[in-house]
Amino acid sequence: MRLSRYFLPVLKETPADAQIASHRLMLRAGMIRQQSAGIYSWLPLGYKVLKKIENIVHEEQQRVGHIPLLMPTLQSADLWRESGRYDAYGDEMLRISDRHGRDMLYGPTNEEMITDIFRAHVGSYKDLPLTLYHIQWKFRDEVRPRFGVMRGREFLMKDGYNFDLTKEDAMHAYNRHLVSYLRTYERMGLQAIPMRADSGPIGGDDTHEFLVLADTGESEVFYDKGVTDIKLGARDIDPYNVDECRSVMEEFTSLYARTDETHDAAEFAKVPEDRQMTARGIEVGQIFYFGTKYSESMGAEVVGQDGKKTPVHMGSHGIGVSRLLGALIEANHDDKGIIWPEGVTPFHVGIVNLKQGDDEADAACEALYKSFQALGLDPLYDDRKERAGGKFATMDLIGLPWRITVGPRGLKNGVVEVTSRRSGESEEMTPEQAVEKVAKIYADL
């Protein structure tokens, strides 16, 4: 993309009402615009990152065999009356009446609707196991929305639901979700630690939250220092292998790691003192096993091998897709702006022309631009007639991990400058070497 043709409305002033770094930086970098309290437009740069995150979530869900569909945003109140949650849910549910006076709601989650789909179409144990998921906009009418997309009212979430014949099968689905979530976050360059959690209004027995450590997190967390050393890395885990998934689950959850909601001081005291850590965390996902709670109340049954009807065992599993942008920025920024991990950066590389209008500099930038595109990479070329200082400030603010600076002086020696946003370090090399270096970084991801 050529910046002269893009829509990137960066702000020079710091917005007064934004309390945390991610909210401030998303506004300043022209990623979002607030349209009402807790409701945002995703401007082009923000939309691009949102899509990248959404794509990673889709890929990792499908890699483990989960099947995508899409449920609507508006739901009938009747479904929620069946489960008993219509009255129980409280003021966070946005209740709507249509022109015929029918009670509707803007879905805050989809247990009822997916159970309805299941009971309408599945009747035999032979169709199990089954895990369906979607990525759709949800609404929760928070009393006091704040922190930008971290606690908005209209938000994008991946929610998935497993249907299994037995508790044992459902626990495999639970473990498989844990594996897929770990890989999802790692691909984004995030460490999210599974912590034992409270089930809240969804109800359930087993549940873990995934927390990203950050000073601005809403939860206090307590953990054994050892948990931060465990990584999934490049391990190849077979999602259909029960033992493999269980052993990953055990590895990642055996050390102490809890939020303030489930913290147990006596248990924590057993952790060696030099490994007892307290910090703040941002919740970016949660997995639940809730058994037959919905299948019983809503009649989601299958005929088993013995010919008898039995309610299915279910779980639900969520990733806060729009919230992840906030979490990513909280965990990756400095005084100058955002520092995107390579896995989610909106553009792979920025090209800064120090002297727009200079034939040689223009030609060198065009050549770089086209070389990256030919390799399937997405460069952002700052081709505006602006001062170098302004161009650098914009690139630093929007946080592309790699910048190539092109100017007449360097070109006289046949070189351009390649700068890492994270380390701030620069290196001179030929344009060809610059393309090769950046391309290799993305090829190795």
Add this chain to the structure above:
Amino acid sequence: MRLSRYFLPVLKETPADAQIASHRLMLRAGMIRQQSAGIYSWLPLGYKVLKKIENIVHEEQQRVGHIPLLMPTLQSADLWRESGRYDAYGDEMLRISDRHGRDMLYGPTNEEMITDIFRAHVGSYKDLPLTLYHIQWKFRDEVRPRFGVMRGREFLMKDGYNFDLTKEDAMHAYNRHLVSYLRTYERMGLQAIPMRADSGPIGGDDTHEFLVLADTGESEVFYDKGVTDIKLGARDIDPYNVDECRSVMEEFTSLYARTDETHDAAEFAKVPEDRQMTARGIEVGQIFYFGTKYSESMGAEVVGQDGKKTPVHMGSHGIGVSRLLGALIEANHDDKGIIWPEGVTPFHVGIVNLKQGDDEADAACEALYKSFQALGLDPLYDDRKERAGGKFATMDLIGLPWRITVGPRGLKNGVVEVTSRRSGESEEMTPEQAVEKVAKIYADL
């Protein structure tokens, strides 16, 4: 995808309340499920086609330089009070009150919000031209929703908005949209004819609708037979070239083609009698130029080269993304089911194993399945232990354009059968030739 692991709830009976072919077939093929009047879940197969259509729309918008963003589904009523449309819009607007009693609405379109984004961030003629678009769920509270996704209440639409300094520039944007829309529909295997239209509640001067001819269309259309012979084909049109875009516009709109809303019998009589055609059509898109209607009422102005403020010239342009599934099926089906054009088919090819459990047949199917995947194609492998008749009926119903049938008898002679869903013709060849044949069809798209 292996069918044994997929969720494809096909129906044997024909749903009683579905009046038109596309609605019937989408229900029967397990593509959608109605959740409330005019509100659907997109089951896995339907979701897959929806995504394909959405991707084509994205690609063709970005090919001509339009910039994607994403506005929220819920909007503040205040914005619509500024333009005067909050009261004017009537009962089709779903009005909502949040927990604090603030007036909101589920956006039926986005002229107000995009104008708000523009006026907040753009102030100079130097930032023009600019075209922003999004693909987002909309809601129109139809009195009597019907025809499945063709006239639903919650529907997915691409809406784009151009901002230009002069009427002349805005008309270029109008023509460029026409070009991009023509290519969008052609890539889906659809002929959509631009017809002069009424502007309706959006307001505007120049507007064309795009209509797909189909017996079940909601509009009566009148046209010169010659319009159906004009195709964009493989022409390479520069979206920044004003004359090129204008000449495409003129070519596609000079012959008579109108809906009943704008039909002019006297004009139509001038068309040679043997070329006067009457038919029915389904609207799948519309482009508008409406000048300064919103920019004046909402203060979207830029400072021109002369230093004076001037309201921008705007247009809005829509494609009915979810509705296109209905239109595609209306135009592509037979007694047995859907016949997907290659450009939008949910799976590229179906593999039918006539004798699941037979070592040789299973191995041949696995090899075909993996060969297609290695080529980046997406096969659906019917690996269920079902009778051949049932497998064929499912494949015909869901409409994959190509089917490969594998059975012990053919394998003895080293061949499988390749069948075209559209022509019904079958050909025997080696498995390697079958892969090559199907791969070539998609490579040539």
